[in-house]
Amino acid sequence: MPDVNYRLKMKDLPVCERPYEKLEEYGPEMLSNAELLAIIIKTGSRNETSVALAQRILKQDKSNKGLAFLHDIGLEELRRINGIGRVKAIQIKALAELSKRMSSTYTSGKRVVIKTPEDVSKLLMEEMRHLKKEVFKVILLNAKNHMIRCMDISVGSLTASIVHPREVFSEAVKSGCAGLLFVHNHPSGDPEPSTEDVDTTLRLVDSGKILGIKVLDHVIIGDGRYVSLKEKGLM
Known part of the structure; x- marks a missing residue:
C-alpha cells in the first residue's frame, strides 16, 4: 500500500x-x-x-x-x-x-523606424493583442520615419464621440511631426475593419489635410493578426 x-x-x-x-x-x-x-x-x-x-x-x-x-x-x-x-x-x-x-521593449537608445504595417505589428502586437477594451493610439513620425512618440488617445469603441481630431492632432502639432499613423485593437481578436473604423479614419485623414499633417496608415491589431487600412485601399 x-x-x-x-x-x-x-x-x-x-x-x-x-x-x-x-x-x-x-x-x-x-x-x-x-x-x-x-x-x-x-x-x-x-x-x-x-x-x-x-x-x-x-x-x-x-x-x-x-x-x-x-x-x-x-x-x-x-x-x-x-x-x-x-x-x-x-x-x-x-x-x-x-x-x-x-x-514590446526596444533596446534603450535605439530609434524605432516605422515604414510598414509589419513594423507597427512588431512594436505593438504583444502589448495590444490581449487588451479587453479598444485602445486607440497615435504614432508620431519625423521625416525619416523615426518614431517621435507613441501615445494613447482613447479607450472604448472607435466612434466619433470617442476619437476627436482635437485630441488626435494636438500633440502632433506641438511636436512638428512629418506624419502619423493610427493603431487600435479589436478585443474580439478579428482585425477586420468595421464601418465605424473606416468612417472615423477618413474623418481624421481630412482633418490632417487641413493641418498639413499626413496620415500614413491605420493599423488594426487582432490576436496575432493585423489589418492595414492603407493596404486595403480604405483610406
Missing part, C-alpha cells in the same frame, strides 16, 4: 527530467512550456511535482490560445486550481505581464 504521507519531490525524478538541471545543462530553449512554468511556481503539491502542476494549469486553456491564455486568466481563477494559492497565482500573473512588457 502506498504511503499516504509520501510527498512526490522533484529530486525523486531522474536528473534529465528536473527543470532546473535541464536548463543548466541544455539551455532554456530545450524546456517545455510546463517545465518553464514549473520553475516559476517552484513547488508542486503533496501528490504531484511542480511540472505536473504546471501541466494542469496549462490545460485550463479552453480557447486554444496556448501560453497567451495566461494573460487572460484572472488571479481568482488561478487560485481555484487545486495546488495554486495566492503566491503561485501572483507569480504566474507577474510572469505574464513581464513577458508582455519584454515583447
Whole structure:
C-alpha cells in the first residue's frame, strides 16, 4: 500500500527530467512550456511535482490560445486550481505581464523606424493583442520615419464621440511631426475593419489635410493578426 504521507519531490525524478538541471545543462530553449512554468511556481503539491502542476494549469486553456491564455486568466481563477494559492497565482500573473512588457521593449537608445504595417505589428502586437477594451493610439513620425512618440488617445469603441481630431492632432502639432499613423485593437481578436473604423479614419485623414499633417496608415491589431487600412485601399 502506498504511503499516504509520501510527498512526490522533484529530486525523486531522474536528473534529465528536473527543470532546473535541464536548463543548466541544455539551455532554456530545450524546456517545455510546463517545465518553464514549473520553475516559476517552484513547488508542486503533496501528490504531484511542480511540472505536473504546471501541466494542469496549462490545460485550463479552453480557447486554444496556448501560453497567451495566461494573460487572460484572472488571479481568482488561478487560485481555484487545486495546488495554486495566492503566491503561485501572483507569480504566474507577474510572469505574464513581464513577458508582455519584454515583447514590446526596444533596446534603450535605439530609434524605432516605422515604414510598414509589419513594423507597427512588431512594436505593438504583444502589448495590444490581449487588451479587453479598444485602445486607440497615435504614432508620431519625423521625416525619416523615426518614431517621435507613441501615445494613447482613447479607450472604448472607435466612434466619433470617442476619437476627436482635437485630441488626435494636438500633440502632433506641438511636436512638428512629418506624419502619423493610427493603431487600435479589436478585443474580439478579428482585425477586420468595421464601418465605424473606416468612417472615423477618413474623418481624421481630412482633418490632417487641413493641418498639413499626413496620415500614413491605420493599423488594426487582432490576436496575432493585423489589418492595414492603407493596404486595403480604405483610406
